[in-house]
Amino acid sequence: MSDRPGDAAQLLQRANSESRNSIQRKLLTAAAFATAGLEEAVLVGGVAAELHTGSYRPTDIDLVGHRRSGYTQSLLELGFKKEGRHWLFSFEDGESAAIEVPGDHLEGFATEPPQVIDLAPGELAVISITDLMMDRLLQATGGELVTFEEAVRLAVAAYERIGWADLGERAANATIDGSLAGAALPDTLAAVRRKAIGLLRN
Secondary structure, three states: OOOHHHHHHHHHHHHHHOOOOOHHHHHHHHHHHHHHHEEEEEEEHHHHHHHHHOOOOOOOEEEEEEEOOOHHHHHHHHOOEEEOOEEEEEOOOOOEEEEEEEEOOOOOOOOOOOEEEEOOOOEEEEOOHHHHHHHHHHHHOOOOHHHHHHHHHHHHHOHHHOOHHHHHHHHHHHHHHOOHHHHHHHHHHHHHHHHHHHHHHO
């Protein structure tokens, strides 16, 4: 049986030794948080996009997962501090990481198994690139320019690795659910893909 607090503390110690803003520091910190506080944790959001694309953007760490028994106490003992929706951790070099747990599981849009990253030792599950693209598309159905550009950025960075045919099927099926997001999804997908192709050709 794994020693969760010990494993999490070791992951944080390794994160402390990584360079500021590095993806490795973020992954180790997320893994430490997940090990101590969550069951079936999956990395989502901006850090998942950074991992899949190699494109750095300042962002919080987002994890979904079921909270373990003693969740709050375990995280406090590791040095995390709760502020609003976020858990903050301060590294020895002055950098801080902010972690949010927006839900306890991947939503229905996620149909693929997460990718498991080996942190040797330790591991972290990460949302697949196609499921992450679907998440970005759903966020972009509201018509906000920022979320649309986020979807385009991901599409450009990982175009060849995204399952576009699968996304097309999911978007077509989403129109059946009667939601505004579902109704807008096919057009949003088409617009994002068209813009990404145009940028890739230039």
